[in-house]
Amino acid sequence: MTTRGRPVPGCEWREEPDGFRYLFVDYRSLDAEGRYAALQESAAELAAHPGMRSLVDVSDMEFDPAWFKAVKEANPPFTADGPRVAVVCAGREPAARTRLLAFLAGGDQSRPFDTHDEALDWLRQQ
Numbered sequence: 001m002t003t004r005g006r007p008v009p010g011c012e013w014r015e016e017p018d019g020f021r022y023l024f025v026d027y028r029s030l031d032a033e034g035r036y037a038a039l040q041e042s043a044a045e046l047a048a049h050p051g052m053r054s055l056v057d058v059s060d061m062e063f064d065p066a067w068f069k070a071v072k073e074a075n076p077p078f079t080a081d082g083p084r085v086a087v088v089c090a091g092r093e094p095a096a097r098t099r100l101l102a103f104l105a106g107g108d109q110s111r112p113f114d115t116h117d118e119a120l121d122w123l124r125q126q
Contacts, residue, residue, distance in 0.1 A: 058087060086111055088114070090115065
């Protein structure tokens with residue numbers, strides 16, 4: 001992905017060999033500034049492609065309240081015909097997953113997974 005002509009690390013469209021396309025957002029290795037840049041880029045893609053599919057990886061990422069607030073503000077409320085988001089959050093406790101999903105998407109449009117393969121399988125079915 002690009003912002004003003006520059007690539008945004010952590011946010012890219014991917015295509016599987018079978019032609020399935022999805023937005024991959026990888027927050028794991030990003031510093032705080034990179035996380036916010038990837039968040040803004042993914043939110044822009046959501047707005048441009050309302051029915052898109054996205055895989056977000058937050059495994060082992062440290063969260064702070066300001067980031068949760070930014071995620072909530074950057075993304076519009078999800079609707080039944082809107083995007084589907086598979087969140088890979090390996091290693092997180094169930095309560096943390098529930099809280100995370102409430103901020104990242106909510107409703108039936110988002111699900112937590114332990115692996116990318118599980119997440120992609122679910123996205124393909126949506």
